[in-house]
Amino acid sequence: xxxxxxxxxxxxxxxxxxxxxxxxxxxxxxxxxxxxxxxxxxxxxxxxxxxxxxxxxxxxxxxxxxxxxxxxxxxxxxxxxxxxxxxxxxxxxxxxxxxxxxxxxxxxxxxxxxxxxxxxxxxxxxxxxxxxxxxxxxxxxxxxxxxxxxxxxxxxxxxxxxxxxxxxxxxxxxxxxxxxxxxxxxxxxxxxxxxxxxxxxxxxxxxxxxxxxxxxxxxxxxxxxxxxxxxxxxxxxxxxxxxxxxxxxxxxxxxxxxxxxxxxxxxxxxxxxxxxxxxxxxxxxxxxx
Ligand code: NAY
Numbered sequence: 001x002x003x004x005x006x007x008x009x010x011x012x013x014x015x016x017x018x019x020x021x022x023x024x025x026x027x028x029x030x031x032x033x034x035x036x037x038x039x040x041x042x043x044x045x046x047x048x049x050x051x052x053x054x055x056x057x058x059x060x061x062x063x064x065x066x067x068x069x070x071x072x073x074x075x076x077x078x079x080x081x082x083x084x085x086x087x088x089x090x091x092x093x094x095x096x097x098x099x100x101x102x103x104x105x106x107x108x109x110x111x112x113x114x115x116x117x118x119x120x121x122x123x124x125x126x127x128x129x130x131x132x133x134x135x136x137x138x139x140x141x142x143x144x145x146x147x148x149x150x151x152x153x154x155x156x157x158x159x160x161x162x163x164x165x166x167x168x169x170x171x172x173x174x175x176x177x178x179x180x181x182x183x184x185x186x187x188x189x190x191x192x193x194x195x196x197x198x199x200x201x202x203x204x205x206x207x208x209x210x211x212x213x214x215x216x217x218x219x220x221x222x223x224x225x226x227x228x229x230x231x232x233x234x235x236x237x238x239x240x241x242x243x244x245x246x247x248x249x250x251x252x253x254x255x256x257x258x259x260x261x262x263x264x265x266x267x268x269x270x271x272x273x274x275x276x277x278x279x280x281x282x283x284x285x286x287x288x289x
Contacts, residue, residue: 001181005206006038006203009252012264013263019263022260025260026262030206034207038072038098039063039073040101042060043101045204050266050269053088074098074101076100089128104134104139123154123157130156131183132159135164145172159181159182160183181199190203208288212235216235241279253276
């Protein structure tokens with residue numbers, strides 16, 4: 001379960017329906033071209049929170065059918081509707097997903113007891129491991145070291161996807177829980193996170209840049225910091241341009257330039273404009289050719 005995991009981008013048609021052919025192409029591209037170790041399915045990057053339960057299930061099914069046993073698969077099943085989370089956790093466990101992940105419940109200001117009960121309630125119902133999805137900037141949920149310790153008391157909680165720029169907490173977590181899986185969630189901070197000893201990374205931009213992401217991770221692990229810094233600098237130039245042009249729209253449009261039919265975003269997200277499409281083509285040329 002270690003290494004580079006792509007947070008899989010979603011593929012939708014103009015009516016907001018799943019573009020199955022495109023989704024299969026994205027899976028194949030990540031496995032065959034980028035050679036990532038795994039896929040994180042129905043995360044933020046998959047536009048998960050815009051999908052109905054049947055649509056989420058369909059994505060899980062298509063990805064598992066396409067990927068088979070070729071790479072590790074993590075199913076993001078988190079939802080404000082606990083029953084939906086449990087239903088998806090059971091569904092993906094039966095499909096053979098290697099791990100579950102669930103975003104910390106958000107919107108209402110849940111206290112820590114409520115958050116802990118949410119994870120334990122999901123895990124009581126399934127025989128699978130859970131990677132906590134912590135992303136304070138989007139959820140407003142900031143957990144401290146002691147709270148992670150309480151969550152980790154449940155042996156089925158085997159790790160965390162740590163999407164935060166808090167390297168003090170990351171170091172404390174690494175030191176305190178050497179046996180837990182820690183994945184870095186911000187691609188632009190992969191190098192410092194790698195130096196602190198993460199087990200892997202889960203990223204949206206790996207849909208485009210999985211090969212170089214692995215090089216950053218492995219160079220840092222080997223202690224070749226000069227090389228890792230050069231690669232992270234090049235990567236961050238690219239990420240800055242991608243973010244300035246609209247993250248998900250740009251990932252999809254760059255993939256299309258490469259012949260991968262990544263479709264469009266689901267409403268209320270906007271699809272790429274002509275100028276975004278043009279800049280995406282420039283990003284492909286500037287950083288990848
Ligand atoms: C997800 O669930 O898809 C992720 O959280 C993947 C991690 C990404 N976070 C978000 C919010 O998109 O890869 C990062 C991020 O896009 C990247 O570092 C650019 O900021």
